[in-house]
Amino acid sequence: MKKTLITLLIVNAFTATTAFAAADAGTWYAGTKFGWSHYFDANTSHDNNHNSDFDYDRDNVGGGVFTGYQITPWLAVEGGYDYLGNMQIHGKQSGSGATMKSQGLQLSLKASYGLTNDWDIYGRAGAMGYRAESDINGHNRFETGVRPLAAVGTEYAFNKNWSGRLEYQWVSNVGNANQIGVSSDVSSVTAGVTYRFGQHDDAPVIAGPVAAPAPQPAPEHFNLKSDVMFAWNSATLTTEGKAAINQLYNNPGMQPASGKTTVVIGYSDRTGADEYNQQLSAQRAQAVADELVALGFPAQNISAEGRGEGNPVTGNSCDGQTGNQLISCLSPDRRVEVEITRK
Template identity: 40%
Template sequence: MKLTKISAAILLAGLTTTVIAAPDPNTPYIGAKAGWSHYFDLDFTDAGENNFSRNHLGAGAFGGYQFTPNIGVEVGYDWLGRANYSLKDEYTGKYTGQGLYATGKFSYEVVHDFDVYTRLGVYGWRSSNRVTDVAQGRDPKLVGRYNSTGVSPVFAAGVEYALSPSVATRLDYQYVPNLGKSRDIGMKPDNGMLSVGLSYRFGQGAPAPVVAPTLTPVPETKKFNLRSDVLFAFGKSELKAEGREALKQLFSELQRIDPDEGKAVVIGFTDRIGSAQANQALSERRAQSVVNELIGLGVPANLIEARGMGAQNPVTGSQCDNVSPRSALIECLGPDRRVEIQVTGLKTAESEM
């Protein structure tokens, strides 16, 4: 088996193995939720209000579209529950709240697979109030059914955890003020709903089409570049679990290298952030981690070695000189953080992987 095959497999694996908590860009999702719905700040027009049942089961369904890993839109329907109440022991009522919302959703990944988010937007609600006369000495009599519709702002915040690339669970708190008009139904309560939800994300993890290269006779030295960010977390030298598993699967069927085919050198590079001494040590550790993984997959130890070059030979040049803050600079310098695999002494290349 040619060393060219192994080098190409490493390159393809590095380009296609990455998982984050937020959905992939330009993908839709759907979900459902249920939890605790609480009415408060009722603003009854009748000061004799009492015995309003404020806590109820709430439920809903939602769907959204993720434009980027951090920005999306979400729409949904909520059933906020039916509340019973009494007035002066003369009347009883049943208040019902429900609504449709449209919000922007803004996410931030705290740790791998775990996001915090906020939702802001508008809430179109429909509230109804059914009033019955139950005064002592009289038979219960329906006074009337009253409805009210309107639009209020909606605010929500929550946390979301990716159980898998396609399935996520969330804990969400949502607040909507003034779900009613006093002149229509005699009250305008606020509502807060704490819910647990489950969502399904479409189109996750689908790799971009890869055009297989046409291999021609290989010169004495051939180079393959792999972005360090694909295999390592920023500032770390341990291979990510998903990267290690992908490499294991890709190489499980590969044969050992023919010793006559040559030698491979794995060279680690860092960006310029940090001291020269720290970057040199990090580049050496990263290169050695890749070498150890390849040896564990069957590459003979005498045919591969690790080298570290620190922040030398950056590929970004001066394009990041005026970039700030630090998070933007880290992203800009991403191409400088790389692992280069140099294969020397190869005689021929094969056309199949």
């Protein structure tokens, strides 16, 4: 049993990686534990070779307190006080009875291995400075010494400060039978709780400035007057209209637009029927688009639409006028716009 514990501890130490349930490196922790102790391989000075002459009540309560310093994420040094309980010894042939109780201060290295983000297993190896006391027929004697100890356990982190542990510990040959009449190995199974001091807060996620989307450039507009481009109530381009479109096509602002989305939009004034105005504005817009394509503008990048008397630019400035005066006043509404989306 002893060799198995030591082997497990050594293997655990050499295979340890980051132990997530352990305290943060460079911090202290402290805790308490409580459970059961068990005395075994006991020897008495009365009859070391005939222990069958005695009855042993080996089990008792045990516990202790401990503190530790986390050296690395997987290695800590730990010390503490352990109460190892007591053992009752009764002679079978009406022999004298005896009691042995022990306690000690321990120091060990603790190596941990992380299984999950919150759970690890660990092993400890070190030594205990003990005080063993016996009471035989009312004669009380005590003895002190140092003995090796080993422990294996598992630890679970409830949060960054609190964790719980379950541990098996073994201390070798506590007490000297020649001095106090009895000696024994002592094992214990305890459950404990640990508080870790000065744990580092998780690094806050600092939201960087959100880059504002780059502003989309406003569409570029070219405005053509329908009264110059077309005869009255006509969607056929005049000579002057074709010349104006040729001039537009060769405009420095139009040449880069050959790969952009371009829309030709026709408008009419508010005189006449709505349906007729819509149809005429669409026909005039298409005539301008067709002429631009004929000059070399990519047909797949250009479209035409009519909006009739929508979006008048004159507003109510022509109210109260009639006849030719009104027609002349509404001239800015009769237009064809070329809109280029700069994407």
